[in-house]
Structures are given as structure tokens and as C-alpha cells.
Amino acid sequence: MHAVLARRQLNPDVTRLDVEAPRIAQIRQPGQFVIVRRAETSERIPLTIADADPVRGSIALVIQAVGKSTRELVALQPGEAILDIAGPLGRPTELIPSGHAVCVGGGVGTAVVHPIAQGLHARGVRVTSIIGGRSREWVIFEEELRRLGAVIVCTDDGSYGRKGFVTVALGDVLAGGGVDAVYAVGPVPMMRAVAALTRPLGVRTIVSLNPIMIDGTGMCGGCRVSVGGEMKFACVDGPEFDGHRVDYDELQDRLATYRQYELEALRCAETQCRLGPHLTNLPAAEGAHSAAKPAEPAVVP
Ligand code: NAD
Ligand code: FES
Numbered sequence: 001m002h003a004v005l006a007r008r009q010l011n012p013d014v015t016r017l018d019v020e021a022p023r024i025a026q027i028r029q030p031g032q033f034v035i036v037r038r039a040e041t042s043e044r045i046p047l048t049i050a051d052a053d054p055v056r057g058s059i060a061l062v063i064q065a066v067g068k069s070t071r072e073l074v075a076l077q078p079g080e081a082i083l084d085i086a087g088p089l090g091r092p093t094e095l096i097p098s099g100h101a102v103c104v105g106g107g108v109g110t111a112v113v114h115p116i117a118q119g120l121h122a123r124g125v126r127v128t129s130i131i132g133g134r135s136r137e138w139v140i141f142e143e144e145l146r147r148l149g150a151v152i153v154c155t156d157d158g159s160y161g162r163k164g165f166v167t168v169a170l171g172d173v174l175a176g177g178g179v180d181a182v183y184a185v186g187p188v189p190m191m192r193a194v195a196a197l198t199r200p201l202g203v204r205t206i207v208s209l210n211p212i213m214i215d216g217t218g219m220c221g222g223c224r225v226s227v228g229g230e231m232k233f234a235c236v237d238g239p240e241f242d243g244h245r246v247d248y249d250e251l252q253d254r255l256a257t258y259r260q261y262e263l264e265a266l267r268c269a270e271t272q273c274r275l276g277p278h279l280t281n282l283p284a285a286e287g288a289h290s291a292a293k294p295a296e297p298a299v300v301p
Contacts, residue, residue: 001081005058010140011133014064014108015074016050021085022057024049030095030119031208031240034087035216036061036073042083043069046213046235049088050111051118051144059085062111062140089216090239094206095119099180102173103145104166104194105131106186110141112208113185120183121148128152130169132186136160167193179203184243188252195243205243209234211254226250 006018024034033048051060065071076082093116101120105113110131117127127149133139136159145151152169153161162169167190173179174197181204184194191207198205211234214222218236225234228245232238 001083002085003081004076004078005056007076007078010062010111011138013066014062014111014140016111017061017063017074017076018053018058019061019082019085020057021059022054024085024087025052025054025057025059028052028059028088028115029092030115031093032088032090033216033239034059034061034085034089035213036085037083038069038073038076039083042072044214044216045069045073046089046210046216048112048115048208048239050114050141062108064108086216089235091237093119093183093240095123096125096181096204097123098125100126100128100178101181101183102170102179103127103129104170104182104184104186104190105129105141105145106166106184106190107133107138108140109184109186109190109208110139110145113183114141114144116183116185117145117148128173130154130166130173132156132166132190165193166190167197170194171197174198174201174203181206182243183240184208188248188255191243191246192248195246195248199244206240207243207246208240209238209246209251211251212257224254 003020004017005020008016010016028049033046035044035046037044047061047063049059050062063070063074065074103113103117117129120127129145129149129151131139131142132154135155135157139153139160142151142153154164154166154169155161182194182198183206184191185208195205209225211223211225213235214220216235218233223234225232226247227241
């Protein structure tokens with residue numbers, strides 16, 4: 001069992017839980033994630049380790065409440081506990097050894113970019129973070145990132161910082177030259193747009209992918225993505241990949257696979273229907289183990 005030590009609402013949809021996990025707090029590296037199961041009957045949810053405190057023995061999980069399982073998770077209060085946490089999983093971020101890195105975080109993806117910025121800062125890389133949200137209340141992790149370097153905040157409606165998407169600010173920073181690498185985490189259209197900006201300039205770009213994950217061990221095939229024409233499993237080969245080589249169309253399609261199921265599951269939870277989701281024509285997860293339960297899309301992979 002992993003006790004919840006602290007809970008903080010970061011924006012209307014996103015909650016930070018600091019949970020007890022001493023071993024993971026000691027060995028986790030930037031880019032790695034855990035799979036949590038709140039209770040015996042709960043879905044397995046992949047979440048990036050947004051921060052860790054090895055002295056207190058805790059890790060920070062940032063959760064966007066998008067479906068039934070994530071809503072149950074964010075309802076946890078200090079003193080309650082998560083049944084199990086598996087990890088750290090995934091390959092650590094490939095951090096550049098020196099120079100100037102730009103970390104781009106879109107919405108809840110900003111929490112995923114935070115440990116990457118921490119890792120870069122720790123090795124002396126100059127970090128500029130560009131973070132965005134729909135409006136002021138949706139911007140997260142600004143204070144934490146300011147401790148690591150310059151931060152440019154963007155909001156879609158201009159209610160805080162620069163008006164517009166993060167890619168507008170990124171275009172300006174790239175135009176100034178001297179950027180050695182870009183790390184981008186956020187919605188798929190954002191990562192695609194970042195890659196489109198950096199590709200013609202030949203600036204190395206790493207994106208963190210959030211496909212549906214089930215086992216997190218490379219066995220089920222649920223997290224299959226295409227990178228440079230090759231099939232990869234995000235849980236063991238990633239979750240970070242060369243942003244210039246990712247097939248974003250396929251990723252977007254696969255993320256939509258269980259959306260209808262999720263909506264139905266949410267409706268059942270809200271109406272306390274005991275039959276569970278009753279869709280009859282759900283598509284099967286290609287390559288997934290037949291017994292595997294459809295998972296909700298990874299929130300913070
Ligand atoms: P959002 O839709 O509110 O967007 C956040 C910011 O991303 C915007 O303010 C904007 O600056 C930028 N952005 C969005 N669309 C863009 C576009 N077309 N071009 C350029 N910039 C764009 O984000 P949200 O609701 O916080 O995030 C939800 C999405 O992020 C979900 O789809 C979720 O699955 C995904 N996500 C991805 C990861 C990952 O590891 N890649 C992690 C967490 C969440
Ligand atoms: Fe990656 Fe199952 S979640 S193979």
C-alpha cells in the first residue's frame with residue numbers, strides 16, 4: 001500500500017498526489033513512469049513521475065481526471081492509499097550533455113516535461129521552458145520550472161502571459177538560434193506542430209507519447225506506436241521518441257479507439273448502473289491480449 005501524503009488541485013481537471021514510494025523515489029530517472037492500481041478491481045493507470053523526494057520517500061503523480069478510473073484516483077485524500085505502484089518503467093530521457101534545451105509543455109503535459117527540465121538543469125544545461133494552457137487557471141508547474149531556468153507562459157485566450165499556442169513562442173525562440181534540443185510533451189497536435197517547426201531547422205526533438213497502456217511490460221501490444229516506419233512499444237522502447245519520426249496520425253487514431261467505451265463507463269459510474277458499459281460494437285485492441293480490459297488513455301504516460 002502507498003499512502004497519499006498530500007493532495008493539491010492544480011487546475012479544474014488536474015490533481016497532484018504525493019504518495020509514499022521510497023524505492024521508486026530513490027531510483028527514478030527523468031522520463032520514467034509508474035503504473036498504479038488504486039484497488040484490486042481498479043484499472044491500471046500509467047502516470048509519469050512528475051517529481052520525487054528521496055528523503056521523504058515520495059513521488060508526485062499528476063492526474064488529469066478524464067474518465068472513471070482517473071476520477072476515482074483523484075478522489076483520494078491524504079491518509080488514504082493506493083494499492084500498488086509498479087515502476088519505475090520506461091527508458092529514461094536522453095538528456096543532452098550541455099548547451100541550451102527548450103522544454104515545451106502543453107496543458108497537463110507540463111507536469112511530464114518538469115522532470116526532464118530537472119534532469120537537464122542538474123547537468124548544467126541551460127533550460128528555457130515554454131508552457132501553455134487554455135487560460136490562466138489551466139497553467140501548471142510554472143513555479144517549479146522557474147527554479148530551473150527561464151519560463152515563457154502562453155495562454156490560448158491571452159488571459160496570462162503571451163496570447164496563443166506554445167508553438168508561437170517556440171518559433172520566436174528558435175528564430176534566435178542556439179537551441180540544441182527541444183523536448184515537447186502535450187496533446188498530439190501540439191507535439192506534431194513542434195516537430196514541424198524544428199524539422200526544417202534540424203533541431204533534435206524528443207516527444208513523450210501517451211498511447212493506451214495496459215501491462216506496461218511490452219507483453220500486450222496495447223501501446224504500439226510507429227516511429228520511422230518501425231513498430232515500437234511506448235512502455236519499453238519509450239515513452240520518449242524522436243519527434244521527427246513519429247506517426248502522429250496513427251497515434252491519434254489509436255488514442256480514439258476506446259473513447260466511446262470511456263464515455264459509457266463514466267455514464268455508468270454516474271448513474272450507478274451495475275451492468276457496466278453496454279456498447280456492443282467495441283473495436284478490439286489490435287495486438288492486445290484478448291483478456292486485457294480496455295484501458296483508459298494514458299493520462300501522463
Ligand atoms: P490542451 O488541449 O488544453 O492544450 C494545452 C496547450 O497545448 C495549449 O494551450 C496550446 O499551447 C498547446 N496546443 C494545443 N493544441 C495545439 C496545436 N494544435 N498546436 C500547437 N499547440 C497546441 O491540453 P490539456 O487538455 O491539458 O491536455 C490534454 C491532452 O494532452 C490529452 O489529449 C492528453 O492525452 C495529452 N497528454 C499527453 C501527454 C504526453 O505524454 N504526450 C501527457 C499528458 C497529456
Ligand atoms: Fe506496452 Fe502493453 S502497455 S506492450
